[in-house]
Amino acid sequence: MTGFDLITDHLPVLTVVIPLIAGFLTPMIGWIDRKLCWYWVMLTMFAVLLMTSSNLYTVITSGTIHYHLGGWTPPIGIEYVIDLLNGFVCLIIAFIGLMVGIYSIESIKKELPNKIIPFYSIFLLLITGLMGMTITGDIFNFYVFLEISSLTAYALIAMGDRGDGVVASFNYLIMGTVAASFILLGIGYLYAVTGSLNIADMQGLLPSIYDNKVVLAALAFFMVGFSIKVGLFPLHAWLPDAYTHAPSAASALIAGLMTKVGAYAMIRFMFSVFTPEFVIDITRMAEILTWAAALAIIVGSVLAIAQSDIKRMLAYSSISQIGYILLGVGLANVIGMQGGLLHILNHSLMKCALFLVAGAIFYKTGIRNLHQFQGLGKKMPVTTTVFLIAGLSMIGVPGTVGFTSKWYLALGSINAGQWIFVIVILISSLLNIVYFWRVFDNIWFGHPHEVEHIKRDEAPLSMLIPMVILAVLCIFFGLFAYYPLHYVLEPLSNALLGIGVLP
Amino acid sequence: MSGIIEIISAEFNYWIYVTLMMIGFYAMIAKKNLVKKVIGANIFQTAIFLFYISLAEVKGGTAPILLHGHDGADVAHEAVNEVIYVNPLPHVLILTAIVVAVSTTAVALALIIKIYQEYGSLEEDVILAYRRQLQPEFSEYARQKQEGEQ
Numbered sequence: 001m002t003g004f005d006l007i008t009d010h011l012p013v014l015t016v017v018i019p020l021i022a023g024f025l026t027p028m029i030g031w032i033d034r035k036l037c038w039y040w041v042m043l044t045m046f047a048v049l050l051m052t053s054s055n056l057y058t059v060i061t062s063g064t065i066h067y068h069l070g071g072w073t074p075p076i077g078i079e080y081v082i083d084l085l086n087g088f089v090c091l092i093i094a095f096i097g098l099m100v101g102i103y104s105i106e107s108i109k110k111e112l113p114n115k116i117i118p119f120y121s122i123f124l125l126l127i128t129g130l131m132g133m134t135i136t137g138d139i140f141n142f143y144v145f146l147e148i149s150s151l152t153a154y155a156l157i158a159m160g161d162r163g164d165g166v167v168a169s170f171n172y173l174i175m176g177t178v179a180a181s182f183i184l185l186g187i188g189y190l191y192a193v194t195g196s197l198n199i200a201d202m203q204g205l206l207p208s209i210y211d212n213k214v215v216l217a218a219l220a221f222f223m224v225g226f227s228i229k230v231g232l233f234p235l236h237a238w239l240p241d242a243y244t245h246a247p248s249a250a251s252a253l254i255a256g257l258m259t260k261v262g263a264y265a266m267i268r269f270m271f272s273v274f275t276p277e278f279v280i281d282i283t284r285m286a287e288i289l290t291w292a293a294a295l296a297i298i299v300g301s302v303l304a305i306a307q308s309d310i311k312r313m314l315a316y317s318s319i320s321q322i323g324y325i326l327l328g329v330g331l332a333n334v335i336g337m338q339g340g341l342l343h344i345l346n347h348s349l350m351k352c353a354l355f356l357v358a359g360a361i362f363y364k365t366g367i368r369n370l371h372q373f374q375g376l377g378k379k380m381p382v383t384t385t386v387f388l389i390a391g392l393s394m395i396g397v398p399g400t401v402g403f404t405s406k407w408y409l410a411l412g413s414i415n416a417g418q419w420i421f422v423i424v425i426l427i428s429s430l431l432n433i434v435y436f437w438r439v440f441d442n443i444w445f446g447h448p449h450e451v452e453h454i455k456r457d458e459a460p461l462s463m464l465i466p467m468v469i470l471a472v473l474c475i476f477f478g479l480f481a482y483y484p485l486h487y488v489l490e491p492l493s494n495a496l497l498g499i500g501v502l503p
Numbered sequence: 504m505s506g507i508i509e510i511i512s513a514e515f516n517y518w519i520y521v522t523l524m525m526i527g528f529y530a531m532i533a534k535k536n537l538v539k540k541v542i543g544a545n546i547f548q549t550a551i552f553l554f555y556i557s558l559a560e561v562k563g564g565t566a567p568i569l570l571h572g573h574d575g576a577d578v579a580h581e582a583v584n585e586v587i588y589v590n591p592l593p594h595v596l597i598l599t600a601i602v603v604a605v606s607t608t609a610v611a612l613a614l615i616i617k618i619y620q621e622y623g624s625l626e627e628d629v630i631l632a633y634r635r636q637l638q639p640e641f642s643e644y645a646r647q648k649q650e651g652e653q
Binding site: 162 | 531540544547548551554555558592593596599600603606607610611615617618622630634
């Protein structure tokens with residue numbers, strides 16, 4: 001067991017380093033045999049999943065992990081910190097990555113037959129970037145990982161639909177560069193006033209200079225930068241095109257993870273770099289965020305109704321779902337915060353399942369327009385059932401995950417005395433019914449004149465397994481939301497709002 | 504009037520970086536040519552690098568290279584205290600950020616080549632018009648339908 005003991009101390013950094021090295025080795029593996037790439041990615045993702053689970057378990061049982069890179073102590077060296085928040089988000093990244101990885105074998109073979117090796121290489125590098133963003137405790141290191149994840153996402157999107165993918169990717173690149181530059185500028189401002197780049201160190205140094213204009217400007221730059229990254233409503237222009245025109249597997253990965261990690265980063269900067277008093281009382285940034293989020297919830301849902309391309313509809317629905325996460329965060333009370341954080345998990349599960357279904361339907365029939373889905377329920381029963389479960393979950397039917405987080409968000413709004421947000425959540429749920437019911441209606445009750453020529457044919461097993469697992473988890477966490485809430489989110493929300501300390 | 508000039512000249516490095524940044528930002532938003540957008544992004548990022556570098560500057564400071572460091576331990580300590588160095592950390596950060604900016608530019612240029620191959624133009628208007636004509640609702644369905652008709 002000595003070999004295992006040797007690596008247990010280094011698990012935090014290995015979750016970043018292993019996908020990084022594996023990503024660079026992928027071309028070599030693919031050079032031996034192209035088919036080996038997928039097994040290699042599976043092996044890596046499985047290892048990462050085990051490591052992140054172990055990290056989260058360690059955090060729950062014995063408290064926050066601090067890992068000093070190269071043995072240098074924090075204010076000087078780079079530190080990796082895993083607390084409940086990023087342990088939780090890392091586990092989501094690893095899990096969704098594994099699911100999309102399993103799914104990708106068939107879908108990539110059909111959609112990108114000549115780009116299997118680059119796809120898997122970039123896939124692993126994207127996981128590296130997202131892992132690094134979540135796990136790091138140093139804000140400049142954070143910026144570098146942010147750019148790694150953005151650059152790989154641009155590449156993945158550019159591999160999509162011929163002609164459209166590259167334009168979508170270029171638009172995203174311009175918006176993403178503005179966002180990343182704003183974040184870099186914010187980091188520079190904070191470095192100028194504190195002389196530190198370590199998050200924990202900075203949180204201690206900042207409160208004495210909260211009346212400094214530079215700190216206020218830094219907060220503004222961070223909020224605008226992250227709003228672009230998560231696709232908050234007025235800054236969402238890159239998101240629908242990028243999600244629509246990426247390859248199916250990449251859409252599922254990017255929709256499931258990118259914006260969620262952006263939301264994580266926003267939470268981290270609001271509550272860990274700055275303190276809750278600063279964002280809630282001094283600048284009232286949290287309140288501004290709730291209103292922006294409420295607007296995003298409504299507008300995203302309304303725009304989703306107008307779409308006929310299923311992936312584009314799901315992309316607009318993502319904009320509204322991001323609104324839920326940020327609404328919960330902005331409410332800044334324990335219950336609302338739990339709802340928002342729980343929605344990070346829920347939305348990754350639901351949205352990933354929905355994009356995987358859209359990809360499976362496209363794989364089998366070549367159709368993405370939802371008016372052509374008539375009668376698909378009889379042709380692809382398992383796939384469409386997954387869509388039904390995930391769709392009901394998006395609407396927020398009791399017994400699914402969507403209900404739990406909406407329930408907590410509504411309770412949080414009532415606690416904060418903001419009844420209007422309860423109404424916003426209700427209206428948005430009704431709009432969700434409108435646009436999902438259109439699809440359900442076509443799938444289950446429509447006459448199959450467009451798909452008549454296709455015989456009853458289910459997607460391949462490697463596509464069905466991840467979709468079914470995600471659908472089962474949608475129901476599991478809907479019925480047993482107690483586990484994530486009790487073990488992770490409740491202590492976490494208290495800690496973020498400065499009410500209690502982390503265990 | 505002289506007050507304004509004093510304010511500007513006292514911290515002229517910040518004024519220059521803000522001006523450059525706004526020029527870059529304007530180019531990214533307003534220019535229709537995709538290459539000009541990338542140039543704008545580069546100016547924008549370079550402005551931020553200048554901001555970092557000017558942060559590091561200490562009046563009368565030398566390059567952060569240890570002087571007389573090899574003369575033995577005691578001498579080295581005194582020598583370090585005597586010399587004023589500029590702050591090396593922002594320089595190091597910006598070296599990393601330059602690498603990031605270069606890779607962003609590389610990806611952007613690669614995308615531009617693909618866009619040019621696809622649409623035969625780098626003007627945003629032309630590309631947009633071409634896409635509209637190709638696919639009325641920007642949707643996969645419209646394209647499939649069009650392909651079916653042909």
